[in-house]
Amino acid sequence: MKIDRxxxxxxxxxxxxxxxxxxxxxxYEVSERTVYRDIDTLxxxxxxxxxxxxxxxxxxxxxxYKIDKTLLSSKEIRAVLEGLRSLDSVSxxxxxxxxxxxxxxxxxACIPSSNMIIDLSSWDKSAxxxxxEIIKNAIENKVKISFGYHSPNGDSYRIIEPYHLIYQWxxxxxWGFCTDKQDYRMFKLTRMTDLKNIxxxxxxxxxxxxxxxxxxxxxxxxxxxxxxxxxVKWRIIDEFGIDFIKYNKNGEIxxxxxxxxxxxxxxxxxxxxDNAEIIxxxxxxxxxxxxxxxxxxxxxx
Numbered sequence: 001m002k003i004d005r006x007x008x009x010x011x012x013x014x015x016x017x018x019x020x021x022x023x024x025x026x027x028y029e030v031s032e033r034t035v036y037r038d039i040d041t042l043x044x045x046x047x048x049x050x051x052x053x054x055x056x057x058x059x060x061x062x063x064x065y066k067i068d069k070t071l072l073s074s075k076e077i078r079a080v081l082e083g084l085r086s087l088d089s090v091s092x093x094x095x096x097x098x099x100x101x102x103x104x105x106x107x108x109a110c111i112p113s114s115n116m117i118i119d120l121s122s123w124d125k126s127a128x129x130x131x132x133e134i135i136k137n138a139i140e141n142k143v144k145i146s147f148g149y150h151s152p153n154g155d156s157y158r159i160i161e162p163y164h165l166i167y168q169w170x171x172x173x174x175w176g177f178c179t180d181k182q183d184y185r186m187f188k189l190t191r192m193t194d195l196k197n198i199x200x201x202x203x204x205x206x207x208x209x210x211x212x213x214x215x216x217x218x219x220x221x222x223x224x225x226x227x228x229x230x231x232v233k234w235r236i237i238d239e240f241g242i243d244f245i246k247y248n249k250n251g252e253i254x255x256x257x258x259x260x261x262x263x264x265x266x267x268x269x270x271x272x273x274d275n276a277e278i279i280x281x282x283x284x285x286x287x288x289x290x291x292x293x294x295x296x297x298x299x300x301x
Contacts, residue, residue, distance in 0.1 A: 005028050005030070005038060006038055006041060006042060008027075008028060009024055009028070009035070009038055009039070009042065010042060010047065012024065012027070013047075013049070013059065013060065013061045014061065016060075017060060018052075018057075018058040018059070018060040019058050019059060019060070020057070020058040020059075021035045021036060021039075021058070021059060023058075024059075039051070039059060047061065048061060048062035049061060049062070050062055128172050128189045128190060130195075131172075131189045131192060131195050132165060132172065132189070134195055134196075134197055135162050135165055135174050135189075135195075136165060137197060138162050138197045139162050139163065139164075139165070141197075142161075142201060142202045143197055143198070143199055143200060143201055143202060144159055144160065144161050144162075144179070144197075144198050144199075144200045144201075144202055145159070145160060145162055145174075145195060145196060145197055145198065146158065146159045146194075146195075146196050146198050147187075147192040147193060147194060147195040147196070148192070148193040148194050149187060149191055149192055149193075150191045150193070151191060152263070152264055152267070156180075158178060158179075158180055158187070159178075159179045159180065159198070160174070160176040160177060160178050160179065160185070160187070161176045161177040161179070161202035161203065161205075162174050162175075162176040163175060163176045163177070163207055163210075164176070164210050166186070166210070166212075168212055171188055171189070171190065172188070172189040172190075173186045173187060173188055173189065174186070174187050174189065174192075175187075175210055177202075177203075177205065177207075184208065221260070221261070222258065222259050222260075222261065222262055222265060222284075223256065223257065223258050223259075224256070224257050224259070224265065224278055224279075224280065224281065224284050225254060225255070225256050225257075225278070225279040225280045226254070226255055226257060226269060226276055226277065226278055226279060227248070227252055227253065227254045227276070227277045227279050228252075228253040228254075228255065228272065228275060228276050229253075229274075229275040229276070230253065231275055232272055232275040232276070233245065233253060235272075236253070236255065254279065262284065262287065265284075266287070266288055266291055269288070
């Protein structure tokens with residue numbers, strides 16, 4: 001779009017002492033004639049651009065205006081570029097790389113350092129990159145998406161009106177209005193299959209503010225006390241924070257959990273192997289022991 005190109009050219013001119021029309025044409029993949037028209041447009045908008053012809057020539061912003069009107073400092077631009085570089089880790093396009101080049105405009109002072117690496121991709125980048133692009137386009141065009149979904153409650157087919165792409169809890173999610181549940185739901189991208197933009201327009205509705213809930217399971221209806229061995233202390237801290245760690249009178253780690261339901265709670269405790277023991281209630285101990293017996297039967301020789 002022309003307005004994007006005009007903003008980009010202005011950003012380049014604010015950061016560079018001088019740039020040639022050919023450089024700008026190559027950067028924005030347009031003809032030099034188009035760049036000249038863009039420069040005229042910026043001039044009519046009140047931006048004092050100076051043009052010098054011949055060897056060593058180029059276009060620049062009049063001295064004085066540039067100092068007073070800089071949009072972002074080099075430090076601020078580096079922060080923006082760090083964010084763009086992290087988005088490139090989950091993109092199958094080069095859009096963010098190109099945008100980084102345009103914003104940095106060849107200025108070494110604006111290029112982010114390599115001592116901070118933010119990788120938002122999953123182990124299998126292809127598992128989310130294509131889905132992110134489909135969902136982004138659906139959100140921008142306000143159309144519904146459909147997909148198969150695999151969850152602890154079984155497989156299902158969903159149609160939703162997508163409103164937010166979310167990266168939290170080390171995973172990517174889409175949040176929107178589920179036409180099946182008639183309510184707002186969040187879905188993990190790695191659990192989605194056969195994702196499609198169905199082209200059907202989203203309904204006009206008042207969209208509530210998305211509020212992240214780190215410990216969603218704590219609103220559940222069950223409570224249990226679990227004792228953990230010290231070797232898995234790091235994991236409790238990693239997943240719930242240091243304040244979540246409690247000790248009994250014997251100095252053992254003993255934590256009270258609230259969870260959404262018993263089956264998902266058992267699945268979570270199983271991930272600790274023999275480093276966790278359900279202490280109470282006795283009913284859960286017995287149910288968990290029965291589960292372990294059934295698991296053991298599958299490995300009997």
